[in-house]
Amino acid sequence: MTQTIDLLITNTSQVCVVPSVSGGPQRGQALGTLGIIEDGAVAVDGGTIVEVGASSDLRGRYDASRTLDAGGKAVVPGFVDPHTHLAWVGDRAAEFEQRIGGATYMEIMAAGGGINSTVRQVRAASVEQLVAETRARLDRALRNGTTTVEIKTGYGLDTASELKMLDAIFRLAADHPATIVPTFMGAHAVPPEFDGRTDAFVDLIVQEMTPAVAEWLHSHSHENHVFVDVFCEPGAFDLAQSRRVLEAGLQYGMRAKIHADEFASIGGARLAAELGAVSADHLVTTPVDDLRILGQADTAAVALPATPFGLGHVHYTPARALIEAGGALALATDCNPGTAWCESMQFVMALACRYLRITPAEALTAATLNAAYAVGLGDRVGSLEAGKQADMLILDVADYRHLAYRFGGNLVRTVIKAGQVVG
Numbered sequence: 001m002t003q004t005i006d007l008l009i010t011n012t013s014q015v016c017v018v019p020s021v022s023g024g025p026q027r028g029q030a031l032g033t034l035g036i037i038e039d040g041a042v043a044v045d046g047g048t049i050v051e052v053g054a055s056s057d058l059r060g061r062y063d064a065s066r067t068l069d070a071g072g073k074a075v076v077p078g079f080v081d082p083h084t085h086l087a088w089v090g091d092r093a094a095e096f097e098q099r100i101g102g103a104t105y106m107e108i109m110a111a112g113g114g115i116n117s118t119v120r121q122v123r124a125a126s127v128e129q130l131v132a133e134t135r136a137r138l139d140r141a142l143r144n145g146t147t148t149v150e151i152k153t154g155y156g157l158d159t160a161s162e163l164k165m166l167d168a169i170f171r172l173a174a175d176h177p178a179t180i181v182p183t184f185m186g187a188h189a190v191p192p193e194f195d196g197r198t199d200a201f202v203d204l205i206v207q208e209m210t211p212a213v214a215e216w217l218h219s220h221s222h223e224n225h226v227f228v229d230v231f232c233e234p235g236a237f238d239l240a241q242s243r244r245v246l247e248a249g250l251q252y253g254m255r256a257k258i259h260a261d262e263f264a265s266i267g268g269a270r271l272a273a274e275l276g277a278v279s280a281d282h283l284v285t286t287p288v289d290d291l292r293i294l295g296q297a298d299t300a301a302v303a304l305p306a307t308p309f310g311l312g313h314v315h316y317t318p319a320r321a322l323i324e325a326g327g328a329l330a331l332a333t334d335c336n337p338g339t340a341w342c343e344s345m346q347f348v349m350a351l352a353c354r355y356l357r358i359t360p361a362e363a364l365t366a367a368t369l370n371a372a373y374a375v376g377l378g379d380r381v382g383s384l385e386a387g388k389q390a391d392m393l394i395l396d397v398a399d400y401r402h403l404a405y406r407f408g409g410n411l412v413r414t415v416i417k418a419g420q421v422v423g
């Protein structure tokens with residue numbers, strides 16, 4: 001008896017399943033378990049994965065309205081990019097040149113540039129312009145294999161402009177093939193009108209912006225799945241201020257994320273674990289004790305190697321220590337106009353193997369399954385397991401390791417989102 005389905009993908013060299021472990025991410029030494037099926041096939045119906053197994057087996061049991069021949073190449077889960085600032089207008093190429101000349105990122109920010117330079121441009125832009133410029137990046141990310149992407153606000157920094165950013169993000173979510181996870185990041189930087197008055201700005205975030213965002217979401221029937229994030233860093237928000245921002249978001253039903261230990265360590269990773277944050281991100285200068293705390297917490301640890309690379313720095317997330325501590329390592333681009341205009345998770349994997357010293361298998365897991373858990377979607381996307389959304393990539397190569405071994409190009413041939421070919 002054959003079962004009728006929408007789609008059968010056949011003739012693969014390998015299908016990388018990237019299975020979850022006891023319904024969770026691959027933590028610690030389990031990281032990098034790909035569950036490779038050589039000459040595998042994937043059965044899809046109604047946008048959902050029905051079964052993954054040997055081609056010889058699945059061919060006989062399924063009657064598919066459509067068959068996709070993978071041409072003897074590898075199939076992997078669609079990438080999940082769990083940390084981006086993808087919604088912005090303009091660029092900061094001039095600051096890139098300043099940094100080459102010796103200025104640091106935080107110096108440029110303290111002098112009124114950096115994030116606030118993009119804030120000026122976003123405040124002046126229409127929502128349509130914001131959508132158009134962001135869509136171009138989203139399209140490139142999709143072509144490079146990103147089928148789920150988190151996008152933060154944080155270039156508005158006043159209530160109306162933050163809502164404009166949210167509006168742009170939701171407009172894209174409504175008609176773009178990629179799944180978009182929105183994050184409210186009113187605490188991305190202190191805007192010029194609050195210069196030297198960070199506590200007063202945090203008051204505004206807690207008392208006005210957070211409730212306004214919650215109300216906006218409510219009136220647009222988007223009740224669930226919004227994150228709140230804060231840049232916990234000297235020169236941005238200290239630990240007490242970061243706690244206030246996150247607790248306000250939690251109070252309004254948002255889930256927490258944090259930018260922690262990007263340049264200096266002031267306890268952000270610990271705070272993330274304490275508040276049950278879904279992820280703690282950057283983690284370049286995290287002390288050993290805090291790595292241990294993260295290793296025991298449900299909080300995913302998101303490394304963003306394109307950021308130190310983009311800044312020309314030599315220090316990266318101590319991924320091996322994190323893995324040893326039992327942490328759930330994920331990877332993301334951090335795509336933003338200041339530190340890392342990078343739309344490619346493939347390039348992030350290539351960097352991670354070299355500078356975080358993780359294997360291609362560990363990098364693939366961190367860019368798919370664990371990244372899905374880092375945006376709270378681990379039960380829906382990130383692996384090729386029955387019941388999950390059929391988000392997958394047919395590569396141009398027969399061996400998944402080439403995703404990290406080679407760099408600078410795009411090795412994704414076909415992008416499939418919820419069972420549909422979208423790129």
Ligand code: NIG
Nearest residue numbers: 115231307334336337338339
């Ligand atoms: O994650 N560090 C804070 N935010 C971004 C940079 C944003 C920007 O410079 O525009 C980051 O690196």
Ligand code: FE
Nearest residue numbers: 083085259334
């Ligand atoms: Fe960031």
